[in-house]
Amino acid sequence: MDYDIPMDGEDTGPTVTIREASPAAVDFILRHVDLAFANSLRRVIMSEIPTMAIDLVEVKKNTSVLADEFICHRLGLIPLNSKSVDDVLYTRDCDCDQYCENCSVTLSLYARCTSDGVMRVFARDLVPQDPRANEWVGVPVIKDDNPDGALILKLTKGQEVEMKCIAKKGIAKEHAKWAPTAAVGFEYDPWNKLKHLDYWYEESAKDEWPVSRNGEWEDQPQEGEGVALDGQPGPFYVNVETVGGLEPDVIVQQGIKVLQQKLAGVIQELAGGDNQAETNGDGFGPRSPEGPSGGYDQGGYTTPFDQRGGASAWGGGGMTPYGATPYGQNGGNW
Amino acid sequence: MASENQDMPDAGGPVQGLTDARARQEEERQDAILVDDEQKIHVLPGSTDTSASFEFLHEDHTLGNALRYIITKNPVVELCAYSIPHPSEPKMHLRIQTFADMEDNNVYDVLRKGLMDLQDLCDVVTENFTTARDKFVQENGST
Numbered sequence A: 001m002d003y004d005i006p007m008d009g010e011d012t013g014p015t016v017t018i019r020e021a022s023p024a025a026v027d028f029i030l031r032h033v034d035l036a037f038a039n040s041l042r043r044v045i046m047s048e049i050p051t052m053a054i055d056l057v058e059v060k061k062n063t064s065v066l067a068d069e070f071i072c073h074r075l076g077l078i079p080l081n082s083k084s085v086d087d088v089l090y091t092r093d094c095d096c097d098q099y100c101e102n103c104s105v106t107l108s109l110y111a112r113c114t115s116d117g118v119m120r121v122f123a124r125d126l127v128p129q130d131p132r133a134n135e136w137v138g139v140p141v142i143k144d145d146n147p148d149g150a151l152i153l154k155l156t157k158g159q160e161v162e163m164k165c166i167a168k169k170g171i172a173k174e175h176a177k178w179a180p181t182a183a184v185g186f187e188y189d190p191w192n193k194l195k196h197l198d199y200w201y202e203e204s205a206k207d208e209w210p211v212s213r214n215g216e217w218e219d220q221p222q223e224g225e226g227v228a229l230d231g232q233p234g235p236f237y238v239n240v241e242t243v244g245g246l247e248p249d250v251i252v253q254q255g256i257k258v259l260q261q262k263l264a265g266v267i268q269e270l271a272g273g274d275n276q277a278e279t280n281g282d283g284f285g286p287r288s289p290e291g292p293s294g295g296y297d298q299g300g301y302t303t304p305f306d307q308r309g310g311a312s313a314w315g316g317g318g319m320t321p322y323g324a325t326p327y328g329q330n331g332g333n334w
Numbered sequence B: 001m002a003s004e005n006q007d008m009p010d011a012g013g014p015v016q017g018l019t020d021a022r023a024r025q026e027e028e029r030q031d032a033i034l035v036d037d038e039q040k041i042h043v044l045p046g047s048t049d050t051s052a053s054f055e056f057l058h059e060d061h062t063l064g065n066a067l068r069y070i071i072t073k074n075p076v077v078e079l080c081a082y083s084i085p086h087p088s089e090p091k092m093h094l095r096i097q098t099f100a101d102m103e104d105n106n107v108y109d110v111l112r113k114g115l116m117d118l119q120d121l122c123d124v125v126t127e128n129f130t131t132a133r134d135k136f137v138q139e140n141g142s143t
């Protein structure tokens, strides 16, 4: 069942060019991949990379002017360091009832204003408690020069807040507070040669819609040039800016990893279905937790359909740390 | 004003009470994420070995469109398409039809091949990204 997948444009396969990299953002050009794949990467980066965020708050004392819920909401949105967040379990996968050190990080907040004037309470006042899954996870992100972190609330004389904050692992699909990025820049065809956009304008689309700086990377269309009807979208200009919990390049790598985990999950279930194909009419009967296939801890399973050698249409060159999926398979060896 | 275990309110709509908020939060959680032991794929009725519709739970355009693209590249595939039948249901449908007179045209096989090809593509992109990043850091100093 091997065949050469016709590459889009050139036969070099996907390429990446980094234009800019800083602790806050990476800007890169992704070439020779399809819009569908580039968009999947964008979507997965925005909504499915696990990070840490405050999820439960025990309000012990709050005599500030802000309502409990209001402060809790603000606490949830404070970026927390999520380096090596794989060391933390999801609470739903944990043995505990509500939270424990394996699936959460506890941060305590205590502030009392005793002097005249206004006291400001910052993210730096959130104190992570030990034990924690690792030394990074759950620590408030502080990037400013002062260094204070995000402003949570203000107190005047005699006011006091005391809270126990439970930070958990989660993804932005569930709540935006778990988003690793504030936004992902994504553009292709800056000159709109493919006419995928129909600009709204008052007098002149050309004057009212200035071409982005990505336009410098492509040839300007000639006057009166027709639309390439078979033109394919690409290259893709991507800019990933972190909220602070993960480094920007880690976000991209994690995004691809999450996509692979998704695929591995489906492959695994497909394999589970094969074993029951004869007994169940639809080939996908319910699978018991300790199912006959041996479930998730089975390494290299073989199926009646698995007749391929190690050759892959993509060359199977990817022996990166992320090549090995959490399900024990290596993508490069398919 | 003191209370215990205040849940995080979502934007919009007042939080009515702890149990309400907790129940709603749990509901949203289940929409977004696969619950334990829930089956992820089903084959829809009327499917044969050369044409089948699959229903994926808790998947969306992220998987659907990329999978559709890569499966369409397979020469034995006559048609591959996906849809999300209703926006408030966490379901994605994928249809695959293969040429009846070609070899290796089993749709389950084709689906698996598509998934694995996408994994390989991911590997290549990660590798190229890592290489490009290292090269950039080397040329521009560590950032």
Ligand SMILES: [Zn+2]
Binding pocket: A091, A094, A095, A096, A097, A098, A099, A100, A101, A102, A103, A104
């Ligand atoms: Zn736990």
